[in-house]
Amino acid sequence: MTHRERWLAHLHFEPVDHVPDEEFGYWDGTFRRWHQEGLPAEITDNAAADAFFGFAPRAGVPINFDLMPPFPYEVIERGEDYVIVRDGAGVVSKAFTDGHETIPQYLDFPLKGRREWEELFKPRLDPTTPGRYPADWDAHVERLNNADAPVVVFAGSLFGWLRNWAGFEGISYLIYDDPGLFEEMVEHLCWFSCKLIERAVKDIRKIDAGAFWEDMCYRAGCIISPKMFRQYLTPRYKRITDLLAEAGCDINYVDCDGNINEVVDCWLDGGVNCMFPVEVGAGTDPLELRRKYGRRCLMMGGVDKHALARGREAIDDYLDRIREPVLEGGWIPHVDHRVPADVSYADYLYYLQRKREIFGIPQPEPWEIRKARAEGHVPEAPSVVHFDEREQEEKRLQEWLEQQDKEESQ
Numbered sequence: 001m002t003h004r005e006r007w008l009a010h011l012h013f014e015p016v017d018h019v020p021d022e023e024f025g026y027w028d029g030t031f032r033r034w035h036q037e038g039l040p041a042e043i044t045d046n047a048a049a050d051a052f053f054g055f056a057p058r059a060g061v062p063i064n065f066d067l068m069p070p071f072p073y074e075v076i077e078r079g080e081d082y083v084i085v086r087d088g089a090g091v092v093s094k095a096f097t098d099g100h101e102t103i104p105q106y107l108d109f110p111l112k113g114r115r116e117w118e119e120l121f122k123p124r125l126d127p128t129t130p131g132r133y134p135a136d137w138d139a140h141v142e143r144l145n146n147a148d149a150p151v152v153v154f155a156g157s158l159f160g161w162l163r164n165w166a167g168f169e170g171i172s173y174l175i176y177d178d179p180g181l182f183e184e185m186v187e188h189l190c191w192f193s194c195k196l197i198e199r200a201v202k203d204i205r206k207i208d209a210g211a212f213w214e215d216m217c218y219r220a221g222c223i224i225s226p227k228m229f230r231q232y233l234t235p236r237y238k239r240i241t242d243l244l245a246e247a248g249c250d251i252n253y254v255d256c257d258g259n260i261n262e263v264v265d266c267w268l269d270g271g272v273n274c275m276f277p278v279e280v281g282a283g284t285d286p287l288e289l290r291r292k293y294g295r296r297c298l299m300m301g302g303v304d305k306h307a308l309a310r311g312r313e314a315i316d317d318y319l320d321r322i323r324e325p326v327l328e329g330g331w332i333p334h335v336d337h338r339v340p341a342d343v344s345y346a347d348y349l350y351y352l353q354r355k356r357e358i359f360g361i362p363q364p365e366p367w368e369i370r371k372a373r374a375e376g377h378v379p380e381a382p383s384v385v386h387f388d389e390r391e392q393e394e395k396r397l398q399e400w401l402e403q404q405d406k407e408e409s410q
Contacts, residue, residue, distance in 0.1 A: 002148040003056040008208060011251055011274070011298050013329035019359035021056050023334045024277055024301065027050070037345035046338075051371075052236050053352065054364025061153035061207070062130045062140055062169030066191075067124040089165060090120065107172050111165035113174070114181050120168035121165065125188060127195035137203075145205045153200055155210035156193030156251065158186050158233050163216060163223065172223060183232055190236035194243055207247040210240070212272060215253050217258030219282045229263050234270040238308070241271025253300060257337065259283035266294060277336045290325045299331040308335065309342040315351050319358050326359060333359065 001009070001017050010016045014345075024045040035041050050057075070088030077084040081098040090110030110116055134140060158228055160359050163171045175182045200207065217222050224232075240282045241252050253274035254267055259282045260275060267275070278301040280287045286302030307318040328332050333355065339348060356363055364370065 004148055004150045004208065005061075007056070007150040008251075010329050010332065012390045014076075016329075018361045019326060019358065020332050021054070021361045022300070022332055023050070023053065023055055023339075024336075025050075025338045027338050028342055030339050030343065033341045034345040037396075049115035052167075052367050054370065055368070057149040059144055059147040059151045061144065061151065061197075061202060061204065062134050063154065063196055065154055065196060067121070068126070068129045068131065069124065073118075077111040077300060078338060089354070091164065103272055104307065106167060109165060109170050111162065112170065115176065115183060117181065122188060122194055127192055129225050129229075132196060138376055141203045150208040151206065152209045152211050153197055153204075153207050153244070153249075155197060155212050155244065155296055156189060157213045158189050158236055159216045159224070159258075160214040161189065162186075162282065168223065175224065175228065177396065186232050186236060190239055191238050197240075201243055201247040204247055205246060207249040208251060210244045210249055210252040212237070212252065212254040214254055214256045217256050217260050217263070217282075220260070221259050226262050226266055229266040230269070234266050237267065237270030237272050245271075245346045253296065253298070257282065261288075262294065264289065264297060268293070274298035274300060277334070279336045281303035283305050286331065287325065290331070295330055297330075301336045301357075302331065303333050303351075305335050305337055305340060305343070308339065308347060311347060312350050315354060317349065319351075319354055323358055 003020065003383065006016050006018070007020050011019055026049055031039065031049075040052070042048055051173055062080055068088060071090035073088060074086040075083060076086060076092065082094055082096050084092065084094045084107065087094050091106060092108040093104035093106045102252070110120055129239045138215045159171075162182075166174060197210075220228065241249075244252065252272045254272050255276050255277050259279075261284060264275060267273075273296065275284075275289065275297060276299070276301050278284050278289070280286070280302065281304060286299050289297050289299065302317055307314040322331075322333060325331060341406065353363075355361065
């Protein structure tokens with residue numbers, strides 16, 4: 001099976017050769033720690049890590065949903081151990097520069113009311129702005145129509161962006177102080193998303209998934225009530241997912257951290273049927289979601305990152321706990337957010353090995369061989385090897401490296 005075939009079959013509860021092999025990503029501090037524990041120094045970001053660990057790819061549709069033009073980036077103040085900046089969304093924040101990682105301290109948000117919406121944001125959310133689609137769009141259509149990886153199109157944000165631009169407190173007050181303006185903004189974002197993806201829906205033979213970004217939940221639950229969610233958001237998600245359905249898309253996932261329990265129904269009724277990353281520590285239990293919603297609710301994620309930090313026994317216990325529902329289908333297991341720096345490199349490698357063993361995922365051949373082949377230096381070979389073949393592959397790699405050293409010395 002191609003990864004696209006496998007991905008679609010698994011999320012439709014159909015038989016597969018193995019569970020899809022995906023992961024979310026890593027914090028910068030995690031890379032720094034792992035470099036001291038054996039991770040090659042050149043692996044410094046999530047894209048490089050995906051290639052290094054051999055995870056399956058996605059095929060993204062290149063549409064620009066950004067504010068255009070962005071707000072001018074500005075360094076407002078630079079201190080001995082901090083910097084205050086205004087970013088491309090107009091948000092002013094303070095970040096420390098002494099090497100320790102913290103969430104930036106947000107000092108000011110540009111979206112305060114109707115005037116800022118009309119003058120600063122709405123003009124930057126024009127779907128007809130040049131540059132939304134790449135100049136070589138036809139080449140991308142050809143690539144996507146023949147992709148072996150699942151084709152995913154970003155479908156926008158109805159609340160998360162507003163939260164970013166107004167701040168947590170600002171958007172919470174605005175909903176009550178000016179509900180008419182809030183609805184206008186949500187309606188514009190829905191229209192903006194539909195207009196942007198119309199061309200993709202028309203040109204691409206099949207879109208496999210729509211991807212929303214929200215981050216509107218915390219440990220205590222959603223920022224807005226389920227009643228407000230259903231009033232303002234659910235019907236507009238439905239308009240977007242109905243449009244995506246014209247391109248054969250029946251999987252739509254939402255990226256939302258935190259405790260999503262009270263609003264899963266609201267997303268499902270809007271056609272958003274896959275939850276990601278199912279953050280266990282914040283109170284979202286993937287097993288409870290499966291019990292409550294059955295096959296109606298798909299999942300990506302749901303592996304407790306805190307279990308990885310507790311060591312190998314905890315890793316085994318957690319993977320054993322989720323084994324049966326994952327194998328049933330409709331759930332791609334991976335860490336429920338970026339892997340934090342309290343997880344050792346050795347334990348993360350152990351987690352990957354055990355996950356692959358339990359869910360029948362072939363072990364990718366050594367990274368050095370995959371990298372060399374991509375550079376045209378190694379003859380083609382099977383793209384994956386099973387665990388019982390690993391020793392032979394390592395021997396093959398060693399023989400190839402020795403041959404390279406011999407050639408270079410001559």
